Amino acid sequence: MLWRDKKISASVLGGATVLWVLFELLEYHLVTLVCHILIVSLAIPFLWSNASKFINKSPPGIPEVVLPEKCTLEVASALTTEINRALAVAREVASGRDLKKFLGVIAGLWVLSIVGNKFNFLTLLYIVFVLLHTVPFVYEKHEDKVDSFAEKAIIEIKKHYAVLDEKVLSKIPIQQVLGQLKDKKRD
Incomplete structure (x- = not known):
C-alpha cells in the first residue's frame, strides 16, 4: 500500500x-467470468487425462482440496463478531444519547447515498481501492503539508459546527424529549 515494492x-x-475495465466498460459479468474460469479449469485436466491414454503418458495428478473445518469456523466466528459489533454501533447511534454522533452518521450516509447514486457499486469499489492504494503513499510523501492543511480544515469545521450548534442544535429540546420517553417507559 505504501509502494515499497513498486512492481x-x-x-x-x-x-x-x-478487472474494472472488464466488468464495467466491456460489460462482462462476474458470474460469467467465474463460470468461464471453472470451465477452463475443469476442461484442461479432463482433456489432459483423456489424451494421456492415447500417448501412453500418466494422467495428471489432481490434488484433493478440502477446506479444514477449523478454518471455516474461525472465519464464521470472526464474521459473526464483526456483524455483532456493527449492530451494537447501530443501536448506540439510534438510541438518541449522542446527537453529534447521530448527525455525523446521518450526514455520512446521506453523502454515501449521493455518491452511490452517481456511480454503480463496482465503480465505487474500484475508486475506494485506488484511493486505498494511493492516499497512504501520497500522505507519507507529503506528510507535513497534509497535516497543516488538515489542521486548518479541522479548525474551520469546528467553527461551522459551533455556528450550527448555536443556531440550530441548541434549540432542539432533546433532553426534554428523552426525559419524556424515559417517563413513558416507566409507566
Whole structure:
C-alpha cells in the first residue's frame, strides 16, 4: 500500500484496473467470468487425462482440496463478531444519547447515498481501492503539508459546527424529549 515494492503495487493496481475495465466498460459479468474460469479449469485436466491414454503418458495428478473445518469456523466466528459489533454501533447511534454522533452518521450516509447514486457499486469499489492504494503513499510523501492543511480544515469545521450548534442544535429540546420517553417507559 505504501509502494515499497513498486512492481507488486503496480501489478495489483493494474490487475484491479483490468478487472474494472472488464466488468464495467466491456460489460462482462462476474458470474460469467467465474463460470468461464471453472470451465477452463475443469476442461484442461479432463482433456489432459483423456489424451494421456492415447500417448501412453500418466494422467495428471489432481490434488484433493478440502477446506479444514477449523478454518471455516474461525472465519464464521470472526464474521459473526464483526456483524455483532456493527449492530451494537447501530443501536448506540439510534438510541438518541449522542446527537453529534447521530448527525455525523446521518450526514455520512446521506453523502454515501449521493455518491452511490452517481456511480454503480463496482465503480465505487474500484475508486475506494485506488484511493486505498494511493492516499497512504501520497500522505507519507507529503506528510507535513497534509497535516497543516488538515489542521486548518479541522479548525474551520469546528467553527461551522459551533455556528450550527448555536443556531440550530441548541434549540432542539432533546433532553426534554428523552426525559419524556424515559417517563413513558416507566409507566
